Amino acid sequence: MNSSENSPESSSGKIKNRIDYYADCFLDIAKAEGEVDAFEEEFRLLKDAVINNLDLKKFLTDPSIEKPEKIRTAFKILDSSSTNAVRAALATMITMDAIESINEIYNKFVMLVNKLKTQILVEVVSAVSIDKKLLNEIKKNIDEKTGLDSRLKNIIDKSIIGGLLIKIGDRQIDLSIKSKINDLKTRLRSLELGGGEFVSSNKD
16 A cells, blocks of 8 residues: 555545535536525635634534434525525535535635636625725725725624625725724733833922
8 A cells, every 4th residue: 555645645635525525516517507706605605604613614514413304404504595506515515524514615616616716705794784886996095005806795794893895805905994903902911010100290
C-alpha cells in the first residue's frame, strides 16, 4: 500500500475534491431549476442555521441517528416556500455525511456563482434595510478601490445595532456601532486608574 494515500495531504485533497464536487452539483441543480439567486440565499440561511445551532449540527452529524430522520428534521428549518434545489442539496449533504463541510461547500458555491456572473459577492450587513441608492454608492466605492465588479447583497442583522459590516470574500470591514462599543469597552478595561493619574492637580 502506498503510504501517501493515508497522509494528511492526501486526506485534505480528498475533502477539497468532495467540497468542489458538491458545489458543482448544487450549482447545476440551481441552474436547472432557474433559481440560482434564490438557491444562493436559501443556502446561506441554511448554512447559518446549521453553524449557529450546535444542537442541530450535533443531531445532523450523529451516526447513531437514521438519515431519513435527520432529513425530516432538517427540512423543518427550511421555509415552506423553499426551492426544490435547496431541499435536494440538504438531503444530499445529510445522505453523504457532508454536513460538517457545509460552510466550505457554501463558500465554494458562491465562488462558482461569482465566476458564472463574472462578479464577486459582497455582503453588506446592516440592522435595517439599506435603500438602493446607498447600496449603489457602496458598490461604486468598493469597485473603485478593489478593481472588482461587486455583486451586493444586503443582509439584515439587528445584533449589530447600527452602522455596517461589509464582507468581501474572507475579508471583513466592521463599521458597526456594536464594534465601536466593544472597542470602547476594551479600551476602558485597559485603563489603569492608579497613581493619581485621573485626580485633579488643582490645589487651594
